[in-house]
Amino acid sequence: MIPYGRQAIDAEDVEAVIATLTSDFLTQGPQVPGFERAVCEATGAGHAVAVNSATSALHIACLALGVGPGDLVWTSPISFAASANCARYCGADVDFVDIDRESFNMSPAALEEKLEAAARIGRLPKLVIPVHLCGLPCEMEAIAALAKRYGFKILEDASHAIGARYRDMPVGACAHSDIAVFSFHPVKIVTTGEGGVAATKDPELARRMGLLRSHGITRDPAEMEGELDGPWYYEQVALGLNYRMTEIQAALGLSQMRRLDQFVARRNALAERYDERLSGLPLDLPERPAGVRSSFHLYVVRLRGESVRDFHRQVFEALRERGIGVNLHYIPIYRHPYYRDLGFRPGHCPEAERYYERAISIPLYHGMTEDQQDRVVTALGEVLS
Numbered sequence: 116m117i118p119y120g121r122q123a124i125d126a127e128d129v130e131a132v133i134a135t136l137t138s139d140f141l142t143q144g145p146q147v148p149g150f151e152r153a154v155c156e157a158t159g160a161g162h163a164v165a166v167n168s169a170t171s172a173l174h175i176a177c178l179a180l181g182v183g184p185g186d187l188v189w190t191s192p193i194s195f196a197a198s199a200n201c202a203r204y205c206g207a208d209v210d211f212v213d214i215d216r217e218s219f220n221m222s223p224a225a226l227e228e229k230l231e232a233a234a235r236i237g238r239l240p241k242l243v244i245p246v247h248l249c250g251l252p253c254e255m256e257a258i259a260a261l262a263k264r265y266g267f268k269i270l271e272d273a274s275h276a277i278g279a280r281y282r283d284m285p286v287g288a289c290a291h292s293d294i295a296v297f298s299f300h301p302v303k304i305v306t307t308g309e310g311g312v313a314a315t316k317d318p319e320l321a322r323r324m325g326l327l328r329s330h331g332i333t334r335d336p337a338e339m340e341g342e343l344d345g346p347w348y349y350e351q352v353a354l355g356l357n358y359r360m361t362e363i364q365a366a367l368g369l370s371q372m373r374r375l376d377q378f379v380a381r382r383n384a385l386a387e388r389y390d391e392r393l394s395g396l397p398l399d400l401p402e403r404p405a406g407v408r409s410s411f412h413l414y415v416v417r418l419r420g421e422s423v424r425d426f427h428r429q430v431f432e433a434l435r436e437r438g439i440g441v442n443l444h445y446i447p448i449y450r451h452p453y454y455r456d457l458g459f460r461p462g463h464c465p466e467a468e469r470y471y472e473r474a475i476s477i478p479l480y481h482g483m484t485e486d487q488q489d490r491v492v493t494a495l496g497e498v499l500s
């Protein structure tokens with residue numbers, strides 16, 4: 116089976132992990148700050164807080180932004196469930212803004228319409244979480260203009276988008292947001308095994324997230340409320356968690372970050388090759404808007420025509436039978452039983468439903484050979500004819 120994604124580990128990565136295993140620190144040593152600096156350098160983030168997953172990063176980002184019970188958080192329905200779950204962890208209510216048909220990202224027009232309606236009933240979101248699906252940056256200028264008008268914060272779920280660029284700025288610089296979160300799960304562009312980073316340009320948000328990742332405990336006298344009782348003294352000043360990344364993970368991440376440009380360039384080259392080779396098939400291919408560079412975490416094709424639900428399933432099964440590890444990113448979040456129990460119904464976002472009926476993620480990863488890619492193209496051609 117040609118998988119839809121997989122990690123790219125080289126001998127240097129292996130060396131880095133082994134060196135850390137035999138060093139003095141397996142946690143809370145020099146590798147995590149080194150990895151955080153590498154993420155800052157690559158993304159232009161002022162501050163980076165590394166944690167054990169992007170899910171954890173989304174959680175502490177919501178907490179640092181003051182999301183709590185009674186608040187409302189909006190995100191995109193076409194995303195991994197974690198984009199919405201982070202608000203639920205904080206006791207907030209969630210709703211979904213429909214996607215744009217061509218980019219699959221949160222539609223600024225749908226957002227504006229929903230905000231107008233929300234303003235009329237006095238129930239505006241405190242936070243909006245746009246998701247850079249497949250690595251294609253959202254229309255952040257339009258979303259940021261609405262944030263100014265309606266007074267909400269912006270948390271970018273950039274789990275797919277390390278190495279992507281929006282109008283000549285790397286994603287993570289937070290030019291149009293408060294915080295951006297990256298994932299380092301093995302299917303993503305750079306991996307730490309499991310891991311996440313919350314990036315921000317705001318030192319106060321970085322300080323709060325740093326506290327929350329490690330029990331809310333500080334050893335910095337400047338952050339304490341009491342006097343130093345002695346050299347052993349530390350204080351817990353907030354209810355934090357243990358979301359720390361290990362040194363082993365950070366060593367792998369630091370080694371991997373050296374190849375970020377290579378990873379993104381290879382993914383873009385493979386995506387261009389797909390663009391060419393699939394152009395004759397009855398498929399809609401990913402949009403290539405001007406002024407942005409996708410990191411191409413995923414390459415999603417869509418079936419054409421109306422009422423393709425049954426055909427979609429047949430195409431999926433036929434490709435899997437031919438050893439092509441296709442996948443679907445994602446089931447609209449509100450369709451999951453957990454969200455149905457909160458009152459959501461299928462059909463909540465019409466464009467998300469339309470996408471769900473016809474989208475197919477086809478294999479794309481750093482180590483994919485042109486031969487493997489040609490097998491995917493041939494299989495698609497056979498199945499669609």
Ligand SMILES: *Cc1c(COP(=O)(O)O)cnc(C)c1O
Nearest residue numbers: 168169170195197274298300310
């Ligand atoms: C992978 C992913 C996450 C969660 O990342 P983890 O590091 O696995 O917790 C969140 N949001 C999106 C869009 C993702 O793809």
